[in-house]
Amino acid sequence: MAEVIIASDADAAGERAADEIAQLLRTKPDAVLGVATGSTPLTTWRALAARGLDLSRMQGFALDEYVGIEPGHPQSYRTVIDREVVATLGLERGQIHVPDPHGPLQSAADDYERAIVESGGVDLQILGIGSTGHLAFNEPGSSLASLTRVTMLAERTRRDNARFFDSIDDVPAHAITQGIGTILRARRLILLAFGEGKADAVAGAVEGPLTSSLPGSAIQLHPRVTVIVDEAAASRLARADYYRAAHENRPY
Numbered sequence: 001m002a003e004v005i006i007a008s009d010a011d012a013a014g015e016r017a018a019d020e021i022a023q024l025l026r027t028k029p030d031a032v033l034g035v036a037t038g039s040t041p042l043t044t045w046r047a048l049a050a051r052g053l054d055l056s057r058m059q060g061f062a063l064d065e066y067v068g069i070e071p072g073h074p075q076s077y078r079t080v081i082d083r084e085v086v087a088t089l090g091l092e093r094g095q096i097h098v099p100d101p102h103g104p105l106q107s108a109a110d111d112y113e114r115a116i117v118e119s120g121g122v123d124l125q126i127l128g129i130g131s132t133g134h135l136a137f138n139e140p141g142s143s144l145a146s147l148t149r150v151t152m153l154a155e156r157t158r159r160d161n162a163r164f165f166d167s168i169d170d171v172p173a174h175a176i177t178q179g180i181g182t183i184l185r186a187r188r189l190i191l192l193a194f195g196e197g198k199a200d201a202v203a204g205a206v207e208g209p210l211t212s213s214l215p216g217s218a219i220q221l222h223p224r225v226t227v228i229v230d231e232a233a234a235s236r237l238a239r240a241d242y243y244r245a246a247h248e249n250r251p252y
């Protein structure tokens with residue numbers, strides 16, 4: 001079962017995730033980190049930056065990138081990664097790879113999948129989860145064995161992401177995304193989620209049946225998962241008291 005940590009807030013959760021990344025990088029300075037975009041991991045990047053570690057040998061792979069967005073658009077994930085991860089952590093831009101949506105798409109997806117394998121594979125993957133239950137842009141119905149490919153965003157995801165654009169009409173409809181099978185190959189997963197709007201997705205991912213209707217439930221197939229949530233995102237977990245007891249190492 002996933003280890004579930006119910007943190008007091010997003011800052012505390014970010015500190016906890018940064019602890020895990022820092023520990024990995026101390027033992028393996030050339031580790032490969034799986035990097036997520038969105039609002040959720042921002043406290044993690046800030047907390048990690050504050051550790052002052054030498055990050056010059058690590059590399060990272062982003063989960064996904066919009067298709068049909070012009071290069072340099074402030075909301076392209078390449079730009080978001082440059083702003084939120086590369087600049088925050090003081091990295092070279094080339095240390096973090098992002099799928100290239102500006103050429104032939106399927107060969108870009110295949111190249112990306114291959115590059116992850118050739119890097120030695122992701123040591124630690126940071127994940128958010130969508131209100132649809134998506135992991136990266138693997139929306140409900142995605143094969144649990146899927147690899148990097150072009151996918152179509154769910155309407156709810158486009159509505160959720162409209163806050164970053166002028167209107168929902170500007171949110172791209174498609175993306176290149178790592179597949180669920182790609183994500184499951186990472187040696188370790190940390191899934192972060194905050195706020196009431198994620199509570200159903202978190203409960204489904206952690207406690208619901210394993211189903212492609214809720215791609216987040218695929219974490220149940222992985223042997224080494226830590227789920228770090230705030231109280232609001234934990235509010236629909238039936239076994240919250242059990243997770244708290246397990247985390248505090250006291251009987252339940």
Ligand code: PGA
Pocket residue numbers: 037038039040041128129130131134135136
């Ligand atoms: P968010 O997105 O971090 O912006 O909530 C997470 C996701 O859609 O996977």
